[in-house]
Amino acid sequence: MGLRQTVGKQVGRQLAPRITDLAPNLSGSFVREALRRAVEGVGPLASAAEVAAKQLAEHGDVEKAVDAVVDTHVRLAGASGFVTNLGGLVTMTVTVPANLTGIALIQCRMVAAVAHLRGYDLDDPRVRNAVLVTVLGEDTVNDLVRSNKIPAPPMALATAPVHDPALDPVVSGEVARDLVARVTGRRLASTVGRRVPGLGGVIGMGSDGWATHKIGSYADRELLPRAKR
Numbered sequence: 001m002g003l004r005q006t007v008g009k010q011v012g013r014q015l016a017p018r019i020t021d022l023a024p025n026l027s028g029s030f031v032r033e034a035l036r037r038a039v040e041g042v043g044p045l046a047s048a049a050e051v052a053a054k055q056l057a058e059h060g061d062v063e064k065a066v067d068a069v070v071d072t073h074v075r076l077a078g079a080s081g082f083v084t085n086l087g088g089l090v091t092m093t094v095t096v097p098a099n100l101t102g103i104a105l106i107q108c109r110m111v112a113a114v115a116h117l118r119g120y121d122l123d124d125p126r127v128r129n130a131v132l133v134t135v136l137g138e139d140t141v142n143d144l145v146r147s148n149k150i151p152a153p154p155m156a157l158a159t160a161p162v163h164d165p166a167l168d169p170v171v172s173g174e175v176a177r178d179l180v181a182r183v184t185g186r187r188l189a190s191t192v193g194r195r196v197p198g199l200g201g202v203i204g205m206g207s208d209g210w211a212t213h214k215i216g217s218y219a220d221r222e223l224l225p226r227a228k229r
Contacts, residue, residue: 028172031104031179035132038108039122045105048112048122055113062117062225069117070216073110077103078209103208104179107135107215114219119226120158125168130158130223132171136178137211138218144174154222 041047046054055065055072111134112122120127133141134154144150150170152160157167 027176028169031132031172031175032168034104035108035112035128038105039112039128039131045109048109049116051109052113052116056117066114066117066220069110069113070213070220073106073113073216074209074213077106077212103212104135104175107212108132110212110216111135111219111223114216115158115223118223120223124158125163125165126160127158129163129167129171130154132175133157134219134222135175135215137215138222140174140178149174154219155224158223159226 037045039048041050051069051072052065055068056062059065059068108131111131115127115131116122120130122128122131131154133144133150136144141150141153145153150167151157151164
């Protein structure tokens with residue numbers, strides 16, 4: 001991660017509570033709703049299970065279907081990042097919610113589709129928590145486990161003996177803070193560091209696409225196949 005991205009993310013984490021206060025929907029409840037819509041589908045957005053089934057039908061192999069799911073969502077994230085990063089600092093209060101909504105839906109649906117292909121029940125609250133934790137990315141998950149903020153990485157959460165409801169708000173809150181920090185931090189860094197019109201869109205496209213690729217790779221490694229019941 002470059003210096004500008006590092007500084008931007010740190011600044012974003014400092015601003016995250018303020019932005020959440022200004023826009024109450026950017027909170028744990030927002031994350032849960034985004035997850036629900038990503039799993040179940042909304043409007044033209046197909047459900048995670050439908051996306052998984054389509055790729056499996058096209059490729060005839062679970063692992064090839066997983067790769068296709070990740071590739072498709074990386075492209076979607078790049079397009080979302082480009083469109084919502086053209087406004088710069090002046091329009092940040094408008095485009096941050098749009099970018100957060102787009103990225104949350106895209107990344108949650110991607111991970112949920114991978115989980116479905118690997119045999120996990122997307123109606124299981126343990127699996128839904130695992131999907132959200134995966135969206136945080138491997139480095140953040142490792143930090144949260146080491147600091148005892150969450151008890152285990154995604155697969156262990158998905159296969160825990162019982163669901164712990166107390167974990168739900170913890171996971172949702174961490175994902176909300178991370179999403180706000182990533183989006184606002186990147187936008188601030190790119191706006192301060194670069195003043196070429198339109199370049200923010202290119203930066204956003206690359207950043208969102210790369211972040212989604214990393215999360216997809218993490219989901220691929222972490223959510224190992226389970227026998228379907």
